[in-house]
Amino acid sequence: MNHQFSKSAIKYAWLPFFVLLTLMLAACGAAETAVANPVTQAIHTLTEEAEPETTILEEAAPIVETAVAAPPVAPTTDLFTQEQQFVSIYEQVNPAVVNIVIGSGQGSGFLIDGNGHIVTNNHVVENGGQIVVNFEDGRRLPAAVVGTDPASDLAVIQVDANEIRDIPPVQLADSDALKVGQIVIAIGSPFGLQNSMTTGIISALDRLFPGAVGPNGVPFQIPNIIQTDAAINPGNSGGPLLNLNGEVIGVNTAIESPVRGSSGIGYAVPANIVSNIVPQIIENGRVETPWLGIRGGIISEDAATALGLPANQTGILISEVINGGSAAAAGLRGGNNPDVIIGVDDVEIVEFDDLLGYLVQQTVVGQTIQLQIMRDGQPQTVNVTLAARPAAG
Template sequence: MASKGLLALIVVLVIILAVSFLLGPSVLNMQGGTPLIGGGNSSVSTVSSTQSVTVTTIVATTTVTTTLSGEGTLSPVDLFKKVEGSVVAILVTTPSGSAQGSGFVYDNSGHIVTNNHVVAGQQSISVTFLDGTIVSAKLVGTDIYGDLAVLSITNQSHALKPVPLGNSSALQVGEQVAAIGNPFGLSGSMTLGIVSQLGRSTTGTGGYLLIDLVQTDAAVNPGNSGGPLLNMQGQVVGVNTLIFSQSGASEGVGLAIPSHTVRRITDSIIKTGSYNHPWVGIQGVDMTADVAKAMNLPEAKGFLVLSVLPNSPAATAGLKGSDRQANIGGQNVPIGGDIIVGIDSITTRNLNDLLLYTERNKSPGDTVTLKIIRDGKEMSVSVVLGVRPPPAG
């Protein structure tokens, strides 16, 4: 029986230049790198050696515990004992077969957090606790752009033990973390590692840019998707989502959605069934030295707007896209659009800076002030953020 992929396995090869800033239906990728869904009982999404992927460095109706990192460090043994009743295996049936993933208990109302790509296309969902108890679950809502989903246990006779959310903003490179999930269907597996880096961005399984990710070398494999990444206080600091691999298994580079993002999106899904991302509506590339030279600029900084989507907040604000081309390295490259070098009081070096600030701090309807360079002169433009449109089709 055919199965879907659940843990996205990405081969990191080169950094592509073309991306989109809060674009809408998809991430602009001028050099290819479309994820491919593989077979097996767990989700596998790979990019071949000739492809490339982007790599750049509300209120809930129930109470969710949030505590700070650094309090009451546990041994790995005690950490596992603390959270083993909170981590679950998720089995999904779809029109094309079945798939497995992981998740964790979010609150006492029976909400389970996992990845969107774990439950995409679901016809039925079952949740298995480590003690073997199996219960049915229904889908509350998803956020395809953030790759998160919330389930609700329909039979709450099983005692629930929510795992508290930690403060991912307090994480430090080198801090020890643990991943717990169901790699290859092996339930309740725990691995240890460290935080390798913070603020990573890459293209996820749906082709959408995932930002602000936590990089870890804790081993995660197909079936770990949706499971918790924990600090040594037993608090969730991330949701394991992707690995970069050439072999299809862990090679020490995993990415997790940070807990501050998980909290914001999950609480919105519980309350409204969805999450609205802020949207500007532009496409472009990070500036390079060659492009800066072609535009007669003294330095390469900021994000070059190549096109402005019709009827978008950017169009309403009067942002301008590329109006000419230049021959760079034997290729015609679009240049001449606005260059975004700041947002509100924040200097932005590239797209990643823009995305991090906007997603962390802003909501649809908020007004931001973009500092741009147009025709060699700095100026400011006010943009009222919109709601990112759903994917086309």
């Protein structure tokens, strides 16, 4: 038999047996370390080859003790666990995710209940036309629009419930509990490629995103938007953004890209807005959204000082009170001597998104809320009865 020996084997052939045994044990410890961290092992191996023999002999014993005392867990175990989690989520949720074809366009959606209601984006169905819903098992069902809400870019369509009794609907998560860095999963039909799955993380929270244009030409803002780097492309609109429990945390709605393809910035309407808006659409075919009727922004240090407030004062400075709105009826002030909103129902308000998010997710038309404000340098509480926001144009 023709045997080949490595240079290292020849190099140590003269060593006594116990030294060889020590080196073998040290190599075992290094092998375990390699499993734990291949990059560290590669660097460590280069270091060992560059160091003198005496250094290796001196360090061999401590390495063996460390490896035996606390053997590291192989990273592949965690990778396979995560991989299986992705597989399980896809198998669990994908049957309820649909491809929506309407006219010459298409998008995505998901089954929200056992009555055949499917959530999607308003912009998927707004142009009208015959709707066909494609399920992952090949079922093709006609659907009708139940109702839409252009202001939140949400819509509900419906298929015959008797045709999908065996498909479990999705579950909604509490989107207020989300954290930046959480792993997320998107399922949909990018470019018409049905049942595609991508993964990423939550890149940012509480983005404001322009919705439909109001009667004054200014777009209504959708609050609490989720930003993700999961690949979102045309056709993903209306599909679910999921957490690792397979729960819907948002509805994939838009991307920011100069090439109309994924550039790592996708946006999703949060689940808590869905849970507020969708029941209204199902019940009434439309949505009445509470409206203050103000324009404003975060108060600056200069503005705070000019109003006799601490320079570090937080809140929303009202720049304009719109005639006919709830704020005007309650006597709130804008202009040269404006009020500063610092809370609503004792919930602190720092950014405009805080205020808008509270109104959209926590209130209904006709409800009376308490605004905590700073007026003439003093804290006050003003009761405001919320009117319906004007219809979007």
